[in-house]
Amino acid sequence: GAGVSQTPSNKVTEKGKYVELRCDPISGHTALYWYRQSLGQGPEFLIYFQGTGAADDSGLPNDRFFAVRPEGSVSTLKIQRTERGDSAVYLCASSPAGSSYNEQFFGPGTRLTVL
Amino acid sequence: GQQVMQIPQYQHVQEGEDFTTYCNSSTTLSNIQWYKQRPGGHPVFLIQLVKSGEVKKQKRLTFQFGEAKKNSSLHITATQTTDVGTYFCAGPNDYKLSFGAGTTVTVRA
Numbered sequence: 001g002a003g004v005s006q007t008p009s010n011k012v013t014e015k016g017k018y019v020e021l022r023c024d025p026i027s028g029h030t031a032l033y034w035y036r037q038s039l040g041q042g043p044e045f046l047i048y049f050q051g052t053g054a055a056d057d058s059g060l061p062n063d064r065f066f067a068v069r070p071e072g073s074v075s076t077l078k079i080q081r082t083e084r085g086d087s088a089v090y091l092c093a094s095s096p097a098g099s100s101y102n103e104q105f106f107g108p109g110t111r112l113t114v115l
Numbered sequence: 116g117q118q119v120m121q122i123p124q125y126q127h128v129q130e131g132e133d134f135t136t137y138c139n140s141s142t143t144l145s146n147i148q149w150y151k152q153r154p155g156g157h158p159v160f161l162i163q164l165v166k167s168g169e170v171k172k173q174k175r176l177t178f179q180f181g182e183a184k185k186n187s188s189l190h191i192t193a194t195q196t197t198d199v200g201t202y203f204c205a206g207p208n209d210y211k212l213s214f215g216a217g218t219t220v221t222v223r224a
Contacts, residue, residue: 033211042119042203042214043158056211091157100145100207103160 002026004107006092012113013082021077021110023092029105031098032075034067035091037109043091049075050098082114117142117208121215128194129223136218138187138204145207147180147187152217153200161202189218196222 005024013019025032030051035043045059049069057067064082069075079086089111093104118141128134138147146165150158162171164180164187171178175198177190187204201219205212 031210035214040216042205042216043212045208045211045213048211050210056209059211093158098210100210101163101165103148103163104212106150106157106159108157 004092004094004105006090006107006110008110009108010111010113012115014115015082015084017082017114019079019082019112021079021090021112023075023077023094023107025073025075025092025094026105027073029094029096030072031095031102032069033093033095033104034075034077035093037089037091043106046077046090048098055098079112082112084114087112087114117206117213119204119206119213119215121204121218123218124216126218126220127223128198128220130194130196132194133190133192134194134220135188135190136202136220138189138215140185140206140213142206143184145184147184148205148207148212149178149187149189150203150205150214151200152203156200158203191220194220194222196224198222 007022032049034046037043048056052072064080067077089109091109092107095102149161152158169180175192201217203217205214
């Protein structure tokens with residue numbers, strides 16, 4: 001079956017611009033996670049959705065970052081006034097339900113480059 | 116907050132040799148998960164350990180969860196070129212995962 005998909009695969013933008021990154025989770029998965037991965041590091045948690053609501057946004061670095069999941073499936077991560085330090089691979093993952101015992105299925109990621 | 120540390124950061128292995136990578140958590144874990152990320156790829160789930168002292172095997176890979184549920188190890192025997200990649204351990208923190216920095220494995224043929 002289809003896995004987690006993310007678009008675009010690559011995004012190059014200029015400092016100060018606004019970007020949107022999209023995640024399409026596995027059908028039926030109610031839990032959705034966004035992570036950010038910098039070179040040589042493990043994924044770093046950003047935000048977790050259970051259904052439509054953001055159950056935990058403690059990993060968002062500042063108020064330039066925002067994410068939505070209006071219908072409980074597709075999610076969009078929005079970054080305003082991008083900075084060079086935002087450059088990273090943004091990974092989306094989903095799981096059947098929000099549980100510390102569930103494996104997470106990762107998408108291929110969006111590589112964001114801020115010039 | 117919870118911290119997960121992995122050593123070594125890099126592991127250069129001769130094909131056919133064995134090696135072990137280690138994972139340590141600052142807090143007791145309900146379970147620990149291991150993921151593998153191939154070069155240019157995304158993390159893929161390998162296994163989950165739940166019980167204290169648990170040992171699980173997947174072909175040439177042996178995973179162990181410490182008695183105190185604060186550490187884990189991954190041992191690979193007879194390393195092959197297909198083992199190349201970065202191995203991450205991850206501990207749950209509520210519903211999210213805290214990942215270590217990973218052990219990046221390269222193999223000399």
